[in-house]
Amino acid sequence: MDTSVSELDARLQSATDPKARIDILNELSWVLNLGNPDRSRSLAEQAYELSKSGVFEKEPYLFGIASSLRSLAALNNDAGNYELALSQSLQAVEFLDRTKTRNTEIDENKIDLFGNLSWTYRCFGDFDLATEYGTKGLRLAQETLNLHRETRILNILSVIYAEAENIGVALEMGLKVVQRQRELGYFPGESIALNNLALTYLDMGDGEKALSVCQESIRLAREHHLETVETTALSTLGEIYIGIHDLINAEKTLLDVLTRTRKQRLGSEEFQCVYHLGRVCFQLGKEEDAIQYLQSGLASTQASNDRRGEYLCHQLLTEIFEKKGDFETALKHHKKFHSLKETIFNENMAKRLIGLQVSHQVESAKKDANIQYLKNIELKREIEERKLAQEALAKLAGLDDLTGVLNRREFFNLGEKEIARTIQTDQPLSAILLDLDRFKQINDTYGHAVGDHALIEITRILRESLRQGEIIGRYGGDEFAILLPGSTRGHAKQIAERLLEKLKNQSIPTKKGDVSITASMGIADLAQATKKNLDALLDLADQALYEAKHAGKQQFFIFGEM
Incomplete structure (x- = not known):
């Protein structure tokens, strides 16, 4: 069973070692993801930032990052942000693999991540991949004798089997999960399992049984102050009332749920x-x-x-x-x-493509190492084949094949969706346009290989400086666009200052001496744009970038403050 919240809070207060503090933040975030999702998200974000800053700036704490992404992915599944959840889970699995160690904590994280991935693919309607990841998690839980996590995975699989219309297996699993959760004394899990079992009974046409089981799920959630679980169970209750043709109670229940979902x-x-x-x-x-x-x-x-x-x-x-x-x-x-x-x-294929895109990004370092190994043993033909495959994958997934960030087309595609989401939720959004200084001169003087190296280095620095959910795209030859959802110009300014500081000490060794890399930036936010679209926002940032270039480069300007 997971450690209690009060015990973890006490340990957090006394923790001084950076790794220990990050591990406690992540464990507390995971324990709270059902009962207090807002605090859970805040704790995971703190742990994520700490894992790649301070003493970990040069060598990030991979286990800490992976554990943070585990919680954030689960929370984004609950929030309906499935593409982001998929990205975070796949990255977390890759980071755990890169630790090249095997212990209880890593196994537990992997089980949880396989559960996350199973649920995400279920939400995409891809039951094959959902079952595949669920089975992976189940096997690992059974192999490590982790009954608590085995039960969680069984609960996820019971939902998948029900929605894939394998009702007999779903019912058998659902009943087993409820019994297991009771034996474990894990009330959040029992409430969720009862909710899923109620849906299975509804699919079987047994409305009376579905109603009884769902009401028990709601009672448990209320008794243990599990607001998110209670909201989910009330939503199920609304569906059951529809199924048994009690439309008055269905409408009353669903109106209550609507208020709750918007609040939460x-x-x-x-x-x-x-x-x-x-x-x-x-x-x-x-x-x-x-x-x-x-x-x-x-x-x-x-x-x-x-x-x-x-x-x-x-x-x-x-x-x-x-x-x-x-x-x-x-x-x-x-x-x-x-x-x-x-x-x-065809949607399943599109969702698999997202997985390919993310896998390509997180695997890039590993592939580079493999290519170097192959060079050492002179398997040049295989090297070229891998390079060609990587380039083809990058194009397929909407990535720039040199830097690995989004290409212009995919950046605009995702950017417009982010702007639509921002407008709908009434949140701030800022943009930065970054242009390398004297890039043509670098290419002409030192050659295109050095220019390519400069572009790769700048993208590395950008990735290290940004948070999860912030979007980078290659906007032009030596120009990059960055979208910062939820961020004002003030936060964008902090990022620009951090980038300028990091670039001060960045150089590329060549036969003709070291080449320094500098950049100019323009900043704008969506509130300043007359038309609320990506083109209008980037046009304002481009005007600020022009002023930064005109004023002498290696600096940034904010639109409206020039």
């Missing part, structure tokens, strides 16, 4: 809630309310690129407008529904 920032639960409210209102004859809920659901799914959710909304809107006699609008939604129906079956 549970993006995936919020969409499910507004979608089901749309269903209920339609069945109650309140078409205008149903349309309003479904349009809200569409905005949410489009911002998060949830094609399955968008598909469901258009399908139901088609039925509603047909009933209203508005056949023109019904046809419009039907066309969108039909278009999504054609593409939704």
Whole structure:
């Protein structure tokens, strides 16, 4: 069983060793991810920053980073940020592999990460990969005799089997998990397991049993102050009321859930809630309310690129407008529904591509080491094949094949989605445009190999200086664009100052002597842009960059403060 919160808090207060402090922060974050997700996220972010700063600036604490990403991925799964959760889990697994050690703590982290990945792929609708990662976690838990984590993985697998319509296996697993959690005395796990079991009974058509089991899940969550788990179970209760045709109680319950999900920032639960409210209102004859809920659901799914959710909304809107006699609008939604129906079956491949992209990024150091080894044993043909494969993968995944950051097309693709999300959540967002100084002169004087080296070095420094969720793209030949979601110009200024400081001591050795690398930057934030899109934001940052270049390079300017 995990250590209690009070014990971990006491240990945190007295911890002075940096590694010990990071480990306690991460353990506390993991324990709190169900009961207090806001504090859990804050603790994980603290641990992440500490793991690559201070005494760890030159040699990051990989286990600390991986443990932080484990918690953040789980929290982002709950928030519906599945692409970010996938990225964080895959990176964490890679960092654990790079420690080249095997102990209890690493095994526990890997089990948890395989569980995270299983849940993420389940949310993508890729049951094959979800089952594969769940099985990996289950085997490792059984191999290490970790009953607590084995039970958590079984719970995840029971949901996957239920949604893959293997109800018999799902029910058997679900009952086993509830019994295990009771024996362990782990109330959060028992409440979650009861919630999932209730959904399985609903799928079997046993509404009465589903209602009874779900109410027990809610009672446990309330008794132990598990707000997030309670919200999830109440959402399930709303679905059960729909299933047994108690629409009045369904609407009442789902309205309560909607308030809770918005307060707790549970993006995936919020969409499910507004979608089901749309269903209920339609069945109650309140078409205008149903349309309003479904349009809200569409905005949410489009911002998060949830094609399955968008598909469901258009399908139901088609039925509603047909009933209203508005056949023109019904046809419009039907066309969108039909278009999504054609593409939704390819969604699994798109989600696997995200995995390839992330795997490519985190594997780059390992691949470089392998290439050096192959050089040493003179297997040149294999080296070239690997290089070609890596370049092909980079292009496929939307990465720049030299630096490994997003290429311009993919940066704009992800950037526009981030701006849509920022507008929807009313959060700040800033951008930095960075341009290497005298890059043409470096190429002309020292050759393109040195120029390429400079570009690789600058991207390394950028990655080390940014937080998870901040986006880097190669904007032009020697120009990079950075998006900082949730950050004001003040935070962007701090990053620019940090970059200038790091670049002061950066140089590249050549036969003609060391070459120093400097850069100029322009900063702007979305609030300053007249049009709230990526082009308008980057145009402002570009104006500030021009002023920085014009003023003598190796500095930054902020738009509006020039």
